[in-house]
Amino acid sequence: MRRLPHERERLAGAKARLDRLDLYDVPASLARVRVLVEPRLFRVPGFRRYHGYSFWRTIVVRDENASSDLLTHEVCHVWQAQRRPIAQLWAWVRHSYRSNPFEREARAAVGATRDYHRHVDDAHKTRLARNEDLFRQVNEKIEDLATRHGDDAHIYEFFCECSDMDCSERVCLTLGDYEHVRDNPARFVVVKGHELPEIEHVIERAEDHVLIEKHGRAGEVAIKLDVDAES
Numbered sequence: 001m002r003r004l005p006h007e008r009e010r011l012a013g014a015k016a017r018l019d020r021l022d023l024y025d026v027p028a029s030l031a032r033v034r035v036l037v038e039p040r041l042f043r044v045p046g047f048r049r050y051h052g053y054s055f056w057r058t059i060v061v062r063d064e065n066a067s068s069d070l071l072t073h074e075v076c077h078v079w080q081a082q083r084r085p086i087a088q089l090w091a092w093v094r095h096s097y098r099s100n101p102f103e104r105e106a107r108a109a110v111g112a113t114r115d116y117h118r119h120v121d122d123a124h125k126t127r128l129a130r131n132e133d134l135f136r137q138v139n140e141k142i143e144d145l146a147t148r149h150g151d152d153a154h155i156y157e158f159f160c161e162c163s164d165m166d167c168s169e170r171v172c173l174t175l176g177d178y179e180h181v182r183d184n185p186a187r188f189v190v191v192k193g194h195e196l197p198e199i200e201h202v203i204e205r206a207e208d209h210v211l212i213e214k215h216g217r218a219g220e221v222a223i224k225l226d227v228d229a230e231s
């Protein structure tokens with residue numbers, strides 16, 4: 001039998017969802033929990049209705065695409081077995097599948113945490129976009145000073161507008177080049193290699209820097225921050 005690819009990370013993701021519920025006095029433990037991929041199990045009569053099954057500390061899934069929802073459901077059953085093994089076994093004898101309180105608990109746990117990833121993701125992306133906005137504000141000051149005092153051909157040092165708060169690298173641009181970046185509020189200039197594919201894509205590549213544009217949630221935040229700054 002094969003182990004599920006990225007088993008530990010995927011189990012940890014499922015546990016993080018359950019931990020967040022705070023329903024349980026004792027959190028689930030992933031010690032010695034393993035996930036096997038075994039499509040043949042689900043061809044056995046009685047198992048056909050399932051996509052995953054847990055036996056004590058072993059979770060068996062139908063295929064490698066086991067979703068976060070499925071793993072969260074099964075880790076909930078593992079946790080039930082860790083905590084109330086006899087009651088869990090007894091419930092399977094006494095109740096039908098859907099009315100089994102342990103089954104209902106696992107379903108409720110999945111439902112209550114379904115937005116978790118999206119939520120964490122959005123918060124993370126919002127923070128990254130805000131970091132970049134700070135550098136943009138500094139660069140706009142530089143631009144402002146340069147416009148009043150400098151000439152067009154002069155090369156100025158602008159701060160890298162990447163999402164790393166600790167980055168203090170510089171990007172060398174003429175005023176015209178920088179204004180071209182600023183034409184679009186979702187665009188930023190960063191040192192080559194400082195782009196983050198999860199929130200932005202590259203629009204133009206120069207020798208030492210790249211022009212990036214944010215997509216999705218980060219793009220919306222960037223545009224909103226820009227509008228707020230101007231109003």
Ligand SMILES: [Zn+2]
Pocket residue numbers: 073077103106
């Ligand atoms: Zn179940």
Ligand SMILES: [Zn+2]
Pocket residue numbers: 160161162163164167168169190191194
């Ligand atoms: Zn940087």
